[in-house]
Amino acid sequence: MSTGVNLKELAAELKLSPSTVSRALNDSYEISEATKKKVVFMAEKLNYQPNPFARSLRENKSKTIAVVMPERMSSFFAKVIDGIEEVTQQHGYHLLVYSTHEDVEREKKIVNLLMNGRADAIVMSVSSQTSDISHLARLHERGFPLIFFDRICSEIPTTKFITNDYESSYEGTKHLIQQGCRKIAFLMLSKELSITKERYRGYLDALKAAGLSPTPSLQVTCAHEEENNIEAIRAMLMSEDRPDGLVSSVEKLALATYHAVKRTNIKIPEDLKIISFFSNLSIAGLLTPSLTTITQPAFTIGEECAKLLIKKLTKPRQPDLPNQLISIPSKITIRSSTIAV
């Protein structure tokens, strides 16, 4: 595979030195307008493309951002990356995308590989297994630009973008209560996850505010394997203490719940009302009955992550990413799954 002409060849063609050509292409003040024109014209003509690795080596930056997330087949993460790409592409940045598949070991391997400077920054959402955060701490201590979104790592003092997990969960639970629910289940992934902690807290506080007490058996922690989740949820739905309402803290568990319900004779919303954090709006409306959702601003979260990073990476003397938690509110859309009958 032959890459096209390089700087030296372009310079030879112009009877100029490589340094002059380089400066001309980078619009340096040291070069006259006349030669700039000539250089740019010839560069176009020969379709000169600067070698990205030579440039990266020299400038010690890659114009690349790495995105590390737990899974690819999730409309939430897909939208976040779309948002990131939207702004990074405008600034000529490239995206390395990695999926950990909820596996910490894979996450560690990826993060360690990224320490060699292949990317200028990392924006990530941690895996549900992540409890040991030494790999992330090391990254940050080295001064590597690191941003978290959604599933954050609060111990690491950097910028994190989330939605208002607590409030949304509180409001969602409150909505169920207002619709007459008294025994409300809560579905979550690992309890270590920042989002489950916050959403669980909102759920509990809403119960308490209504004078309800949580039922431990109705709080089920799920895993990666869908079929197992469906069965666990079905068992819970059919138990003695069966719930009349359910809050799912993530999209996939709402789908698992619909599957579980299909295996019973439970009726939604008559016997069970459901609300879930959910990003795939098109699907939410197609479920039967349509699902009341807490919609995270996925695309915006991605955009904001990228904007901050681009600023940090392109402006000359930027400080470290501040230790702040930026919350962008979700929106609750009431559909049939929580309509009182």
Next chain:
Amino acid sequence: MSTGVNLKELAAELKLSPSTVSRALNDSYEISEATKKKVVFMAEKLNYQPNPFARSLRENKSKTIAVVMPERMSSFFAKVIDGIEEVTQQHGYHLLVYSTHEDVEREKKIVNLLMNGRADAIVMSVSSQTSDISHLARLHERGFPLIFFDRICSEIPTTKFITNDYESSYEGTKHLIQQGCRKIAFLMLSKELSITKERYRGYLDALKAAGLSPTPSLQVTCAHEEENNIEAIRAMLMSEDRPDGLVSSVEKLALATYHAVKRTNIKIPEDLKIISFFSNLSIAGLLTPSLTTITQPAFTIGEECAKLLIKKLTKPRQPDLPNQLISIPSKITIRSSTIAV
């Protein structure tokens, strides 16, 4: 941001020359086992990470593969990338991922950027707008490794991975006919797309084989905007010549059809039977009624693309990617949406 030690510093620490250390780490036969041990040990101790750009510059390869696809929020493409990542990660390759959002201009920009060698190969599925393929032809003429999947570009003589589009569509249409359908609609994206051409051909041939003639007004070409698609489909479903069966050539149009049907009093499968190319199996079972699907082997397609590329890129003297069309069969799963009543 401080990257760790480099080769020179590591060599100094060991009182060896950089060349020796480099060879030791690359397990060269010129280095004694004793010093290899010492070098590897010290490298581990100092956490030496080779600079990827220096290596890329020198070796003229990036250990990176670019994936270019039309959209990210599609379970099919997500699964394909998962498949690609599964094998590339095992070989230490990285993935640059780009979404064209079905926009040719964006596709061209991305492809042209990729010509500078930032990636060692491209695996792509073209946008629905792509009719001018000069950017892809140029890429291939330069000897750049290029693989197509799903939405291929048949004019370019390289390897393409698809599913058995024609046969699956033929069988799917035949299934509708067997269930009693006589007026069968066909939904597609751009007619330029390889997949619509093949799937449309299968549809037509199945009609012909059954002695049915296609109705032009039942063949609707959709676009990017979901709401427009829904309305176009609804209009078609409510027209004089309303269909009693429907084949959707892509997943998103099946969802649009369910939305359209919700706005009418049409009953599935009583009034209308539906089959679609569809990858999100979990969702297919949750639709009401559950959707009969033609499931493409998305993950496998990704794996096969990656395997071929890895072989081409890592083995010493590999020939160019052969001009071949590799078909991996889809699987039809019959669900309620096509059950005769």
Next chain:
DNA sequence: TTAAAATACGGAAACGTTTGCGATATTATT
């Protein structure tokens, strides 16, 4: 015992950029 071959390592060039510094020619200043 001596020449040849194998072993183990170092020096330096090369990959393609960017940039500090020096050099020349041109213009402005006094």
Next chain:
DNA sequence: AATAATATCGCAAACGTTTCCGTATTTTAA
């Protein structure tokens, strides 16, 4: 008119690897 300032460009180093080549030492062959 002599000097200083400015404009424009080239030389060479540097980024961190890999690898060609040379060299010194040791081993093998005759």
